[in-house]
Amino acid sequence: MVSPGELRLVNKLTEKESFEPEITDTGAVSYPDVTQLLDDADGKPADVLEHFASRDVLAGEFVSKVYICPECTTEGLQYTTVCPACEAPNATETLVLEHACGYAGPELEFDAGDKYHCPDCEMELQSEDVDETTRYVCNECTEIADVPDERLWCRECFSIIQTLAAIERVLYRYSLSPTGKQWLSRQKDARQTIAEALEERRFEIEIDMTVTTEATSQSVHVFAEDSMMGDQRVVGIYETPDTDRVDEFCEIANSLEAHPIVITTSGTVEEDVTARAESAELTLLAFDGDGTLTTEYDTVGSDKQGFLQRLTAAIDVPVRERQ
Ligand SMILES: [Zn+2]
Ligand SMILES: [Zn+2]
Ligand SMILES: [Zn+2]
Structure with missing residues (x-):
């Protein structure tokens, strides 16, 4: 899953050297710039950065260690x-x-x-x-x-602490790795390609749009609207779509009365996702290496499944029934 917030985060590193760590009043490691880029649903900035570092999209570089008071969480013992x-x-x-x-x-x-x-x-x-x-x-x-x-x-609460009782925090700075550059352009190309394909079909396109439903405010990669036909689409970009994420995404689409389009940028999907695509609950497309969208994708753990449907047919799903 690549959330719009995550894409925003990685993309920011094309104009900014790195994300630098800070220590908050509560003794936690924070990345203020990253907090602004992510949506609430993305989780903690430090976790997101670590996740991308473990996947080699970001390069994590050791900065220093800081020590936090175990009594009052102040930094700098x-x-x-x-x-x-x-x-x-x-x-x-x-x-x-x-x-x-x-x-x-x-x-x-x-x-x-x-x-x-x-x-x-x-x-x-x-x-x-x-x-x-x-x-x-x-x-x-x-x-x-x-x-x-x-x-x-501790300068704050004057506690005297055994040296090993101090809470140790390791600080890393994160920058974009060469792998990350490729990864980023693939996700962005996928987003751009579907946006253009929809635009050709007279949809009005909004990229990385915040949509507000009753429950939450949420970002989507592409929001497409054909106001003449009263037809709306939302696009989710995934590396390998899994059922849970896809279901979540379909729910968002549902609440927006938009048809969900799921794109796999790895060319693979989890098996159950295929069933949902076959039942026309959603449109499932693969973004392949040469920059085109296709309806052919691999299923994780099984043989390649081809769909004879042409892309046009896949995108031109019927107008949803309005209530
Ligand atoms: Zn203290
Ligand atoms: Zn004496
Ligand atoms: Zn003494």
Whole structure:
């Protein structure tokens, strides 16, 4: 299935280098440009992009990783060292004196104004009795540590987080791949070809049109109207039409009182779709490699089925009965 929104998305990359990721307030990866291009029914932009990347239509390129606060979903956690005993960040590198008696403490504790005394044994300090080291001294508890613990902290909610507890998001940018260029032109050619074929039959054509029904607002690839005859057609472009999608599309067509035309750009359809086409619920056409529409298509998992109907006959379905 190629939705009008998806085609719009891929087509945008012919004029724009790439879609760049952003992080939203809720910590999700978003692609604002893509959101605007897609219709609601297309789903999440990141999923659509990933889907096309997995099919090689788009090239996904690693940008970076960002880390999200698990408490409040804010992006951009900060690194901090903390006291290994009480986890307070208020443990700072401090000059620590260790007296020969075994007592160790920050230099300040030994400073008696005029002279230096050990606060524990009260002896006056002699330089040979003292070891000076720089260590982490906790200002919240009595811990003195050679190496502090490492954490992340959130600028928004001030949570202290274990480094591995941060939510990691991988950011990708997406651009059009060489395969994607071919894919795109095939879908667009299919759309253009059916639009022209309908136009020749005196239909007025609207490409990528938003149609509004009672329930939803929806885009269709081509909307064709012969106002003289009161005849309307809608076109769905599919790579390999499957029953569910086709049924959905027929429903939309129905609500618009338009006859559905389904085009397969791969030349194949799923088996059940053929039955629907035979029952004249819909017109099924294949867009082949040399740029023409035909009524011959393959069925997935079965032998080629040919229809002797000519294209003209297929497009010139009878005018629908109006209620
Ligand atoms: Zn937070
Ligand atoms: Zn502490
Ligand atoms: Zn001492």
